[in-house]
Amino acid sequence: KMAAPRALFGVLLISAGAADAFSSSLLSSSFLPGTSRASLSLSHRSSAAPAGRTVAEGAVGLDMLVDVPKQVLVTGASGRTGFAVFKLLWENPKDFVAQGFVRSEKGAKMLEKIGASLGDSDSIKTSNAKLRALGMPADDEDPDIFLGDISDMASLAPAMRNCDALVICTSGVPKLRKTELFKSILSKLIGRQRMPKFYYETMPEQIDWEGCRNQIDVAKEAGGDHIVLVSSMGVSPAKNNGDNILNKIGDGNILVWKAKAEEYLAASGVDYTIIHPGGLLNKAGGEREIVLGVNDELLDAYESLGATRAIPREDVAMLVVQALRHKELVTNMSFDCVSKAPGEGKPTMSFAPLFEALS
Numbered sequence: 491k492m493a494a495p496r497a498l499f500g501v502l503l504i505s506a507g508a509a510d511a512f513s514s515s516l517l518s519s520s521f522l523p524g525t526s527r528a529s530l531s532l533s534h535r536s537s538a539a540p541a542g543r544t545v546a547e548g549a550v551g552l553d554m555l556v557d558v559p560k561q562v563l564v565t566g567a568s569g570r571t572g573f574a575v576f577k578l579l580w581e582n583p584k585d586f587v588a589q590g591f592v593r594s595e596k597g598a599k600m601l602e603k604i605g606a607s608l609g610d611s612d613s614i615k616t617s618n619a620k621l622r623a624l625g626m627p628a629d630d631e632d633p634d635i636f637l638g639d640i641s642d643m644a645s646l647a648p649a650m651r652n653c654d655a656l657v658i659c660t661s662g663v664p665k666l667r668k669t670e671l672f673k674s675i676l677s678k679l680i681g682r683q684r685m686p687k688f689y690y691e692t693m694p695e696q697i698d699w700e701g702c703r704n705q706i707d708v709a710k711e712a713g714g715d716h717i718v719l720v721s722s723m724g725v726s727p728a729k730n731n732g733d734n735i736l737n738k739i740g741d742g743n744i745l746v747w748k749a750k751a752e753e754y755l756a757a758s759g760v761d762y763t764i765i766h767p768g769g770l771l772n773k774a775g776g777e778r779e780i781v782l783g784v785n786d787e788l789l790d791a792y793e794s795l796g797a798t799r800a801i802p803r804e805d806v807a808m809l810v811v812q813a814l815r816h817k818e819l820v821t822n823m824s825f826d827c828v829s830k831a832p833g834e835g836k837p838t839m840s841f842a843p844l845f846e847a848l849s
């Protein structure tokens with residue numbers, strides 16, 4: 491696997507046309523089976539050399555750099571949005587070196603299913619070291635998957651090393667007790683409205699605030715130059731109060747802690763993009779028109795715009811990837827996203843104009 495040299499990525503030039511082709515190729519999941527990540531290299535495109543001039547005479551610099559992929563760590567990579575982000579990045583090895591941070595073996599297995607690796611085991615590394623001591627070539631395989639917990643900065647640091655960007659998809663996950671499920675079904679059967687009671691194993695204060703802060707600190711320390719945070723609509727002061735149903739879930743005040751993390755990120759000095767999705771759907775991406783807004787205005791205006799309050803997780807993942815792609819258009823910005831129902835409007839294929847319309 492080739493890690494993208496950060497300094498080189500800074501001068502990478504990609505045209506808007508190339509970016510649009512990229513978005514359509516992501517949507518049509520154009521990953522070529524069998525493409526070896528190890529086979530990626532800084533390639534000369536000698537055909538691009540102007541007539542009468544060889545690549546070696548000077549055109550070599552930028553031509554070579556065009557193929558440098560951006561190395562991105564996705565946290566919460568076994569979560570529903572996080573996995574969709576990781577998969578999009580993984581399927582585009584020409585543009586991205588994808589790394590996933592997960593907290594369990596089960597999570598790691600999800601990423602392994604699409605070809606990612608935990609790297610060599612300790613016993614293989616030991617044998618490799620013995621072979622190297624004997625003068626034989628034996629390289630350790632670099633991991634794509636990192637196991638750890640966002641409350642433990644020491645487990646985050648190796649995952650972020652050498653990364654250009656961090657995508658934060660971790661979140662406190664509300665859970666429903668079995669008895670609550672039963673009570674809710676019963677209430678529905680007898681026609682009564684009942685709000686089921688949720689609980690958190692780890693409260694949003696620890697995950698959405700402290701865990702997020704840890705990730706920002708580690709990314710800053712590692713020299714990352716872009717953090718994309720998947721947060722939530724409803725964090726603006728006007729909507730983020732005790733009556734907000736999202737804050738009431740499990741008495742977690744999740745939006746309060748998310749807002750605190752956003753403030754911390756904005757003050758961190760690292761370039762950032764914050765994405766606030768509406769209600770997340772486990773539906774296919776690329777089939778709907780995406781509608782962007784700011785300051786939670788969509789919460790009141792979505793209907794008048796012909797949109798719904800919701801958006802598929804796969805479309806949010808695409809927005810993340812496009813934000814990485816068009817960093818210059820979304821640096822130090824926060825935006826909200828919802829979508830139109832399928833068949834209403836045209837599926838969004840081109841993202842730069844959407845981002846440009848925000849500023």
Ligand code: NAP
Pocket residue numbers: 565566567568569570571572592593594597638639640641659660661662663692697701720721722723766767768769770771803
């Ligand atoms: P999700 O599936 O709930 O994933 C959350 C991820 O966080 C999981 O992968 C989980 O790991 C990971 N995580 C939790 N605690 C961790 C810890 N201590 N260390 C490492 N990883 C940890 O996420 P989602 O529903 O797709 O939501 C993505 C984001 O959008 C979240 O910020 C969410 O709050 C926000 N959002 C949700 C909605 C909605 O309708 N649900 C609406 C708007 C915004 P495991 O895989 O091991 O559990």
